[in-house]
Amino acid sequence: MSLQLSQTPQPGELQLHPERTLLQTLQQAGHPWREACRNGVCGICACKLLVGTIDYKTHLPRGLNQLELDEGLILPCIAYPTSQHMQLDTPRYPK
Numbered sequence: 236m237s238l239q240l241s242q243t244p245q246p247g248e249l250q251l252h253p254e255r256t257l258l259q260t261l262q263q264a265g266h267p268w269r270e271a272c273r274n275g276v277c278g279i280c281a282c283k284l285l286v287g288t289i290d291y292k293t294h295l296p297r298g299l300n301q302l303e304l305d306e307g308l309i310l311p312c313i314a315y316p317t318s319q320h321m322q323l324d325t326p327r328y329p330k
């Protein structure tokens with residue numbers, strides 16, 4: 236599984252792990268990504284999912300409203316990868 240980053244300060248491709256959230260993978264690879272609650276509530280980690288699918292497992296993305304969900308925004312702090320290839324756009328609130 237791989238994660239491609241577009242237009243981030245450090246573009247590149249990362250290896251994904253199904254048991255790690257996207258935020259954990261990003262931070263372990265040294266990508267600066269704004270976060271606060273790490274529980275899907277504040278919405279500060281939001282970004283657009285350009286390619287691929289995710290599963291929120293036990294959490295609901297309470298930090299996003301319906302319009303934001305419809306626009307394709309996700310919350311990486313509670314999102315687990317479920318596709319072999321994913322692509323994320325820039326964070327909504329860059330660090």
Ligand code: FES
Pocket residue numbers: 269270271272273274275276277278279280281298310311312313
């Ligand atoms: S860090 Fe708060 S919703 Fe992701």
